[in-house]
Amino acid sequence: MAGRPREFDKQQALRKAMRLFWExxxxxxxxxxxxxxxxxASARIYAAFGSKQQLFEEAVALYESAEGGFADRALALPDIHQALTQMFEDAISTYTRADEPRGCLVVSAASGVAPDNLAVxxxxxxHRRQRTESIVERLRQAREQGQLPADTQVEALGHFYATFLHGISVQARDGVPAHDLREASRQALTLLPNTQG
Structure with missing residues (x-):
């Protein structure tokens, strides 16, 4: 057994890599x-994950199943107003945590890259476009269920809320306090039509 490399916990290694990429x-x-x-050693990283890009993609998948999975969980709530309110609240809580990097890994990890990394x-x-589509689809579903007026422009509203969601990440990374982001979120949610109103 002499000389055999020590075993490592792949999930633990992936979590550490995720945090580095996030930060x-x-x-x-x-x-x-x-x-x-x-x-x-780097050779063992390549052996376990294939490449830096593959390691990054696995780290993003881990993020989206854990910290970054809040949007899917919120959008599954039955009431559209509750769903969007929860999505923004969870975004703010996640993106401004003192013990984690600020902002969203998917939004901030590769906003500008060298030509060699355009694929990343x-x-x-x-991934960001998929989030936009999921918000639009959730609004469309709410309109079909009568939770929103029949004339609600779900495409435009969905793009607005996705833009706002991604903007929370940028603002949080810039150090904007959670209180200010919650105030902005309340204003954004006033644009959501109400069938009673």
Whole structure:
């Protein structure tokens, strides 16, 4: 057994990598930083995950199933007003936590990249578009269920709320306090039509 490399916990390593990418972005996270944080040699990182990009994609999947999964959970709530209110509240709580990097990993990890990393940027862009589509679809469903007036422009409203959601991430990363983001969220939600009104 002499010389055999120590076993490592792949999920634990993935969580450490996720935090690094979340805090420093894709390009800002070097292989040497990953080696240091994960406590294993770069050759073992490549053996376990394939490449830095594949490690990043697995880290994003972990983020979306945990910290970043709040939007899917909120949008599953039966009432559209409750769903959007919860989505924004959870975004603000997640993006301004003192013990985690600020903002959203998917929004901030590759906003600007070198030409070699355009594929990463485009991959993340696809994830953000999926979020927009999920909000539009949830609004469409609410309109069909009579929770929103029949003439509600769900496409425009969905794009607005997705833009606002992604903007919360940018503002949180810039240090805007949670209280101010909650006030802005309350204003944004006044645009949601009410069938009683």
């Amino acid at each position: 420093h972005g894709y390009e800002g996270t070097s292989m040497s930083a990953l080696v240091s944080a994960l406590g294993i 940027q485009q991959w993340l862009s696809g």
